[in-house]
Amino acid sequence: MRLIFGLVLLAGLALAGFAIHTAQGRFNQYKSALASTQQSIVPTKDVFVVRRQLKYGDQLRRTDVRAIQWPATSVPVGTFASMDEIFPPEDDGSRTVLRLMERDEPLLRAKVTNPGQGAGIAATLTPGMRAFTLSVDVNSGVSGFLRPGDRVDVYWTGGGGEGGVTKLIEANMPLIAIDQQTDEQRNNPTIARNVTVEARPEIVAKLAQAQATGSLSLALVGVQDQTESASVHATLREVxxxxxxxxxxxxxxxxxxxxxxxxxxxxxxxxxx
Incomplete structure (x- = not known):
């Protein structure tokens, strides 16, 4: 009886040792595989995205923003580093949305105003540039096809020799507003009475003089057109x-x-x- 008990005990110890050895081998294999996987993982960084669709003029609040992991080598330009950078603790004003953003789209500085700032033209002007309004009608305003974000060539027609002259006075001018609308996502055509362009102060002076001494016409520039318009003028004799x-x-x-x-x-x- 003792002999049988001893044999059973020895068999149990052998099986236990084999199980421990097998488990240790599997554990070592798992550690090696985990280390290899960690070496191949792409480093990430927190990027803040919006939780819902936000349109022009919407107020951006903390509840609209969340952080996700983003590949560190592909972080979009203009993102925020922290929630406090988006909503500074010392500033109680919320930000206003300037561009349409879809759900889970990265929040970029160019798409929102500064804290407490409204979504007016002053919030979108490039430093050193000025906003200047031109009076247009159904003919000079390209028959209502203009919208914020488009570019136009500005032509001046005035008196002069040979019955008058028409000249290109400024090319590729960006439109930042149509009447009182600044939203670039608007799609419905309207017959504008005024368009507002962004220009340097010296160009503003030229446009003001041209508008006071003759009539202005606009020519729409294609979205993909990157060519620079040459000097253009036409007299009545040439026409x-x-x-x-x-x-x-x-x-x-x-x-x-x-x-x-x-x-x-x-x-x-x-x-x-």
Missing amino acids: LGAEETAERRQTCTVRTRKGAEVVLIPVPCPEDG
Whole structure:
């Protein structure tokens, strides 16, 4: 009986030793695999994203933002480093959304105002630039196809030799507002009465002088068009030809109103100076 008990005990010890040895081998394999996996893991960094869709003019609050892990080598330019950087403790004002953001999209500095600042034109101006408003109509305003974010060429038409001249006075001017709308995501066309451009102070002075001494027209620049417009000008002689221009100078009229009727009265043309 004792012999049988001893044999069973020896068999149990052998099995226990084998199990321990097997478990230790498996544990070592797991450690090696884990170390190899850790070496291949991409380093990450906290990036703050929005929890819901935010549109132009929405108020950004702490509950709208959360942090996620983002590959450290691919962090978008303009992200925030901490929640306190987004909402400084010493500033009670919330930020205002300037660009449409979809759920889980990274929160970028260019898409929100400074704390406590509204979503007006002043919040979007580039440092050193000024906002200047041009009066337009259905013809000069490209028939209502303009919207904030587009670029336009500005042409001036005024008096001068040969019956007048049209010149390109500034090319690729960015529009920052159409009437009182600054939202670039708006898609519905409107017939604008005013457009606001962003320009350097010296360009603002040129536009103001041009608007006061003649009429301005806008030409829409294509989204993918990166070409620089050359100097352009056209006179009435170039448009109509010399003979027709001379004929137009021989017969001049003035407009006069008789009640509700507008009458054209022929008058002698002034001599070219």
